[in-house]
Amino acid sequence: MKLAIVRQTYNSNGGAERFVSRALNVLAQDTSLDVTLIARQWEDAAGWKTLTVNPPFRNRIARESGFATEAAAHFAQFDIVQSHERIPGATIFRAGDGVHATWLEQYGRILSPLARWAQSLSRYHRYILQAETKMFTHPQLRKVICNSKMVRDDIARRFGLSDDKLTVIYNGVDTDQFSPDVRSLSQREALGIPPAAPVLAYVGSGFSRKGVATALRAIVAHPDVWLLIAGRDKHARKFEKLAQALGVSSRVKFLGPVANVREVYGTADALILPTLYDPFPNVCVEALACGLPLLTSHGCGAAEWITEGQNGWVRDALDSEGYQQAISLWLKGREQGVDYSAAARATAEPFTLDRMARELQTLYRDLLR
Numbered sequence: 001m002k003l004a005i006v007r008q009t010y011n012s013n014g015g016a017e018r019f020v021s022r023a024l025n026v027l028a029q030d031t032s033l034d035v036t037l038i039a040r041q042w043e044d045a046a047g048w049k050t051l052t053v054n055p056p057f058r059n060r061i062a063r064e065s066g067f068a069t070e071a072a073a074h075f076a077q078f079d080i081v082q083s084h085e086r087i088p089g090a091t092i093f094r095a096g097d098g099v100h101a102t103w104l105e106q107y108g109r110i111l112s113p114l115a116r117w118a119q120s121l122s123r124y125h126r127y128i129l130q131a132e133t134k135m136f137t138h139p140q141l142r143k144v145i146c147n148s149k150m151v152r153d154d155i156a157r158r159f160g161l162s163d164d165k166l167t168v169i170y171n172g173v174d175t176d177q178f179s180p181d182v183r184s185l186s187q188r189e190a191l192g193i194p195p196a197a198p199v200l201a202y203v204g205s206g207f208s209r210k211g212v213a214t215a216l217r218a219i220v221a222h223p224d225v226w227l228l229i230a231g232r233d234k235h236a237r238k239f240e241k242l243a244q245a246l247g248v249s250s251r252v253k254f255l256g257p258v259a260n261v262r263e264v265y266g267t268a269d270a271l272i273l274p275t276l277y278d279p280f281p282n283v284c285v286e287a288l289a290c291g292l293p294l295l296t297s298h299g300c301g302a303a304e305w306i307t308e309g310q311n312g313w314v315r316d317a318l319d320s321e322g323y324q325q326a327i328s329l330w331l332k333g334r335e336q337g338v339d340y341s342a343a344a345r346a347t348a349e350p351f352t353l354d355r356m357a358r359e360l361q362t363l364y365r366d367l368l369r
Helices: 015-027 060-072 100-110 113-121 123-136 149-159 180-185 212-218 236-246 261-267 282-289 301-305 320-335 340-348 353-368
Strands: 002-006 034-039 049-052 080-083 092-094 143-146 166-168 199-203 226-230 252-256 270-273 294-297 312-315
Touching (some): 015 353, 100 123, 100 149, 143 353, 199 282, 212 226, 226 261, 270 282, 312 320
Parallel strands (some): 034 049, 080 092, 092 143, 143 166, 199 270, 226 252, 270 294, 294 312
């Protein structure tokens, strides 16, 4: 079976790219699959068959449209094409980035009226919306892989796709690498954090979208709680100033991009991700597998894994007071001996890389029958 997996570029901090890398690694072990990665460039492509598609471009629209056109020209040589880009004509689309219209709506919640107006006029966003519609309505599309029920239901509602075209395959995680054993990698001493202090971790790039401001405001009422912020953002200084203005900067560590995210999980007691919109972040699966309960939003696909008060809490992305209350409940539970770690681990444990690979392989075989 000749399978093509399409993703335009590699970003070491990108969740979709990490999914592709993990999928390629596990699918490469299946000798019945001849897998080719179609990409402009991929830093971590050692050992994989790669078809480089890198047409020149002068702007964002040309970048997207040029890659889509040239990549699609190669589709006919494969039995199945699984695209992670909005390219009409693929057999399978993995909706790892969710629905663009929903993302625009949610991000618009933190924009000024003028910025929302400018966003509505953006030629780039119009192009993405049109490409998305063409892709979802293309006759060649046979399956859409959704990484959460939230995304599945949104696609069905917006584009009228039937249930038989939509399938949910959750992100897999290496449950050996990401486990409560990461405690041995704790950096508390190096960071100057008291051994018994409750520590929340935020992991992700794009601080505005993923709720760093809400996370900072959430710890104001809890003077013993520390917050680790791991990730890249070109406006990081703005959030450092917010931490100072809120009076929490002494308990907040801006770590920047980290080489080993397991050290962050090993230092923390819980993950906080008040994201405006995230189909299903890998960091949530990883953190749960490491035994960290999750405080997240209704706009996060991982919310469907959360049982309130057992392995986490779910609030609106902009509800700082709601997260303050959730932290209070978490701290109270810790004092009462609630084993949030065991519940978190049990939630993620079934979702191994092998399980993800089996579900993908079953999907491919069903399509070729």
